[in-house]
Amino acid sequence: NVSVVDLAADGADSQDGIGLRIKSGAKSGGTVDSVSYANICMRNVKFPLVFDTNYGSAGGTSYPDFSGITVKGFHYLGSQRFGGGKTTFVGYNDNGQKRPISITLDNVVFDGAQPSFTGLTATHFSLGPGPVSFANKLVPSIKDDVKVSGSPGNGTPVDCTVAFVPMKSVVPEAPF
Known part of the structure; x- marks a missing residue:
């Protein structure tokens, strides 16, 4: 059990900016279960959400299995350089093994531009009851093993007004 709050x-x-990420592959896989993220404020990140079970080189038999992942209360404020950023949801479907990601998204809000996907396969989404601003982009697919259940509703995004303080307010001699 892991909880990030x-x-x-x-x-x-940054060109390499990554927000929330869980990655694995068949060489170093195994079970990842009961991981929750709550009350997250994020901005200026190229890859805000990355859940990838096919990371790295192929091979191995430690097949990754991501389940019980919850993102509740995530507010992405956007990026001048990357807009809504890019997200990845790639469950394992290789070597005759099917291990879709099981993830719940509740009150996951991207301001302005919505994210694009660098990968969207083998993932079973449970949405709501709060809003999921990019829910319309999560299209069920038998071919790609993408399932979507639940209905995102209305709600207020996580308040990020005091999440980012200028460094100078904490360290007066800071150059930024």
Whole structure:
């Protein structure tokens, strides 16, 4: 069981900026279960959400299995450089093994531009009861083993007004 709560992440518009990420592959896989993220504020990140079971080189028999993942209260404020950023939801479907990601998205809100997908396969989504701003992009697919259940509703995004403080307010001699 892993729980991440009250996180503020500023990627500074870095080309390599990654927000929430769980990655694995058949060489180093296994079970990842009961991981929750709550009250997350994020901005200026190229890859805000990355859940990838096909990371790295192929081979191996430690097949990754991601289940019980919950993102509740995630607010992405956007990026001047990357807009809504790119997300990845890639469950394992290789070597005759099918291990879709099981993930719940509840009150997951991207301001302005919505994310694009670098991968969307073998993932079973449970949405709501709060809003999921990109829910219309999560299209069920038998071919790609994408399932979507639940109905996102209305709600207020996580309040990020005090999540990002200027460094100078904490360290007066800071150059930024």
